Amino acid sequence: MDQKLIKKIEDKSAVIGIVGLGYVGLPLALRFTETGFNVIGFDIDPTKIKILEAGQSYIKHIPSERVKRAVTEKNLAVTTDFIQAKTADAVIICVPTPLNTHREPDLSFVIETTESLLPHLREGQVVSLESTTYPGTTDEEIKPIIERSGLIVGKDIFLVYSPEREDPGNPEFHTQTIPKVCGGVTKSCLRVGMALYGQVIEKVVPVSSTRAAEMTKLLENIYRAVNIGLVNELKIVADKMGIDIWEVINAAATKPFGFTPFYPGPGLGGHCIPIDPFYLTWKAREYGIHTRFIELSGEVNTAMPEWVIGKVMDSLNNAGKPLKGSRILVLGIAYKKNVDDMRESPSVELMSILQNKGAIVTYSDPYVLQFPRMRKYSFDLDSVELIPEVLQQADCVLIATNHDDFDYEMIAEHAKLIVDTRGVYREPADHIVRA
Numbered sequence: 001m002d003q004k005l006i007k008k009i010e011d012k013s014a015v016i017g018i019v020g021l022g023y024v025g026l027p028l029a030l031r032f033t034e035t036g037f038n039v040i041g042f043d044i045d046p047t048k049i050k051i052l053e054a055g056q057s058y059i060k061h062i063p064s065e066r067v068k069r070a071v072t073e074k075n076l077a078v079t080t081d082f083i084q085a086k087t088a089d090a091v092i093i094c095v096p097t098p099l100n101t102h103r104e105p106d107l108s109f110v111i112e113t114t115e116s117l118l119p120h121l122r123e124g125q126v127v128s129l130e131s132t133t134y135p136g137t138t139d140e141e142i143k144p145i146i147e148r149s150g151l152i153v154g155k156d157i158f159l160v161y162s163p164e165r166e167d168p169g170n171p172e173f174h175t176q177t178i179p180k181v182c183g184g185v186t187k188s189c190l191r192v193g194m195a196l197y198g199q200v201i202e203k204v205v206p207v208s209s210t211r212a213a214e215m216t217k218l219l220e221n222i223y224r225a226v227n228i229g230l231v232n233e234l235k236i237v238a239d240k241m242g243i244d245i246w247e248v249i250n251a252a253a254t255k256p257f258g259f260t261p262f263y264p265g266p267g268l269g270g271h272c273i274p275i276d277p278f279y280l281t282w283k284a285r286e287y288g289i290h291t292r293f294i295e296l297s298g299e300v301n302t303a304m305p306e307w308v309i310g311k312v313m314d315s316l317n318n319a320g321k322p323l324k325g326s327r328i329l330v331l332g333i334a335y336k337k338n339v340d341d342m343r344e345s346p347s348v349e350l351m352s353i354l355q356n357k358g359a360i361v362t363y364s365d366p367y368v369l370q371f372p373r374m375r376k377y378s379f380d381l382d383s384v385e386l387i388p389e390v391l392q393q394a395d396c397v398l399i400a401t402n403h404d405d406f407d408y409e410m411i412a413e414h415a416k417l418i419v420d421t422r423g424v425y426r427e428p429a430d431h432i433v434r435a
Contacts, residue, residue: 004124005125017085018041018091019091019092021041021094022096024166026059030062030066037200039076040078040087042078043078043080049079053071055067090128091117096131110133114142124157127142128193134214134279134280136211138183154185155188165220169341179202182207183212221273228268231263266308267349268304274302307435312354327396328398331365331403332399332400334367350400351379365403366403388414420432
């Protein structure tokens with residue numbers, strides 16, 4: 001059975017189904033179409049489907065031309081109807097895995113998606129989970145659901161885990177150039193998974209199991225979270241000592257071995273880094289292990305927005321103004337520079353704290369022209385045009401995300417007070433405060 005499916009994949013007659021057309025699913029779907037596959041994209045959001053059917057992109061760093069070409073050439077069909085999954089030979093799940101209110105894994109999107117697919121699964125398909133999760137999810141949660149259909153994983157249907165590694169807005173890496181880790185529930189599952197991704201990814205890295213693949217993804221993100229926590233803590237120490245932490249990091253980065261530079265910020269953002277470590281800490285408790293190191297870095301990073309607000313309050317106080325009633329202009333509300341991705345953005349937490357303390361908050365972000373609907377936050381705001389008059393009216397300009405589109409020279413010339421959380425300004429100035 002696996003050889004028959006592999007042959008369909010290799011001759012590109014296999015139909016690829018991708019569930020979840022966000023920052024992970026959409027570029028993957030386009031990559032499959034661009035290599036000659038027919039793709040069915042599934043998403044529960046009808047607005048996304050309408051935009052894609054019109055040949056438009058809703059993700060800024062993905063050009064509409066790519067979407068239009070895929071739709072026009074009829075390589076890409078998009079739908080909210082899961083019944084079409086029965087026509088797919090491969091079903092790739094790219095849905096969110098957030099945390100619940102108790103900072104515990106929320107697998108509801110993954111479970112509900114698998115349950116929705118269940119009536120439409122058939123013999124000779126491969127199912128791949130790409131959503132970041134704790135070790136054991138694929139074989140403990142997904143496999144039992146699939147086998148309720150009567151299909152046997154590894155014999156009738158194949159199941160793999162291959163974690164996404166997208167880095168939105170990074171021009172150095174693209175879907176096809178980022179090596180892909182893949183683990184299968186069985187050896188035959190792995191063979192099919194390797195064949196599937198080998199058609200569209202330049203290098204596919206096999207591992208011994210789905211658990212190893214799941215752990216690989218967590219290690220990558222925990223590594224970043226811990227090191228960012230370290231430099232965030234050092235930033236606070238350096239600030240007390242009157243030392244420029246960005247100067248120190250850049251100097252240390254000249255060492256050609258044994259050091260990798262990480263940079264501080266106002267907190268962690270994106271779907272992965274603020275969330276994924278907690279997936280492992282939660283699962284580790286099942287084995288009686290307390291992941292002190294991981295949780296400590298989480299505490300440091302989570303505390304950064306409050307520390308930044310403290311710097312804003314101190315800076316305003318030095319200017320003879322209270323925070324309450326002050327006009328604060330936040331620059332950049334995406335979670336990192338040059339993207340429109342708002343997931344877990346620390347900028348939004350900063351806005352929330354400022355508003356709760358009585359500040360009058362506005363924002364400017366060329367990538368997010370209207371504040372979007374979010375589960376946790378709600379602001380009825382549009383991005384303001386960054387012109388001298390707007391800067392002059394603000395009591396404090398808070399640089400939260402350092403987009404390249406901002407004219408930093410003009411900002412420094414017209415702003416009364418700047419609190420810089422990203423190390424944009426290297427030369428000291430009386431009205432610029434590093435945070």
